[in-house]
Amino acid sequence: MIWLSWRQFRLQAIVAGAALVAVAIALAVTGPHLAAVFNSNGLATCRVGCDTDASNFINQLRGSATELIFYGGIVVMCVVPALIGIFWGAPLVARELESGTFRLAWNQSVPRARWIAVKLGLIGLAAMATAGLLSLMTSWWASPIYQASLKASGNGLSVNKLAPPLFGATGIAPVGYAAFAFALGVTAGVLIRRTIPAMAVTLAVFVGVQILMPLAIQPHLIPPVHVTAPFNANQANEIMITSPGNTMTVVGNFSRPGAWILSDQSIRPSGRVFTGPATSACLSTSAPPQECNNWLNSQHLRQLISYQPASRFWPLQWLELGIYLILAAGLGWLCVWQVRRRRA
């Protein structure tokens, strides 16, 4: 059974191996340059008040090939599990059902349940290893950028490892995604029995889950931290007036490097969300901005923030991995059950 699994998976394994080697070479060649830029900005030794160093570092990367590689790496990490589901998972059983070779495979001396279980196990492990290695390599390569993001207290840095899509492109979560996508593909193939439709369904369901998870489930895996702070218009991040109606949206300054801000609202003392209306001091183009700030400060607004602190990166990663592995195991069980039952 192991021989057969390998023989039928050989081509995909070689393609995946070659891709991994290519990525490894590209990252190994460009990685030292990134680290050098990081060090030249003094970030390696900076402990506190590193805002300027960090933003210098980021500015130096803007528009460079390094930035392109960074975002390319994120795209690859998001796409690879889907590719595994589509090209490893979906055809695994569907192709046998489509071409009639399942009649050959299932009439040897190996029971069907073992046939599917061994294939699921071995190729599932290969899928997880592929995603894990890729994540390891890209995370290693991008670690200067992540370190800088944690050292910058301001919000000038848009890189946040805890928030999507970076969260799913680093750490151990991709291992879970790969396992899930593979099991999803096999299941779709078993149920639909045709390769191409199974591929399409795999892609659609996987993308759906990958959108739903960070929107609806991920923020609440661990109850977020809530803080209330007085609103200071002089340090506000954003003051926006929308006309007509002159409604105002104000966002205060809140600094937790690496935190994933889930909601940030400014509320009146009554507990209602502050929406204006803006007074003339804020609307007039001739009045100095300070007048508007003074008026805002007289409103005694408070900031209500809920967020996931940066320290929760690994707990959230483990939870994410666990959820996806459980989903994958459930689908795997469904496949074994269906193949045992499938009679044709």
Next chain:
Amino acid sequence: MTAAIETRGLGKQYGRKWALTDCTLSIPAGHVVGLVGPNGAGKTTLINLSTGMLAPTTGSLAVLGNTPASGPGQLARVAYVAQDTPTYSGMSVEDHLRFGAHMNPAWDNDLALKRVQQLGLDLKQKAGKLSGGQRAQLALTLGIAKRPELLMLDEPIASLDPLARREFLQILMEATAEQELSVVMSSHLVADLERVADYLIVLVASRVQVAGEVDKLLATHHLLTGPRRDAAAFPAGQEVITESHTDRQSTFLVRSNEPIRDPAWSVTSLGLEDLVLAYMGSAKAGSAFPMLEGTR
């Protein structure tokens, strides 16, 4: 001796359609059994049930005394060459032999290699590039080298040209001669079965119309032609299978263990194909003739 296949009230339903209904039969071991019947008679369904590819909706069946595909042991005892003889098109002939060796504990690699050489197949050739006949031969080789007790073939030669058919059947005959092997082979072409089968089962609309050893079947069926007469007039022990009449003349196909001695008849023996066609025809006409139980 345990029957190769024994079914009781076997039925299989797909959605609302029954592919096989109330099928009770016993296929003895140690024969090359031809399972013949028109398309849609339930031959493939019966074979798929026997290999465990399908689960019965009603009734029960035992293959070599056991539930089909009930475990590695049972799987090893039964080989199945499916319709259209599937092989992995991307795998070479050699890989298929490796496949057989890895998937079957009793695999006889010498036998497999001998067959492949005899067939003149190139070990490096991909199965997808073989001709239909060669692919069928490869599938048969996999079935034989597995060293099963029962080999089932579902219309293995239906899509082959006459020469490939002949070669395929020849290999099959050699294998049955060399190995202690029961064979059940379905076909809707009697001429193909005539060459190899020593036992025949005619299946029409899920029902066994006639079953028995070919020699015995041929010896006990007679075609009678004579002056017009009624079917009811035949003595006990002479069973009318089909009848046809003109104004003056009657023709009967009669089954009788005794020779027909009535001088009024001109008696001719008939070939297997005519015999099978007669049974198929009588079943199709929905005639009131009793279903014949197979001789055991």
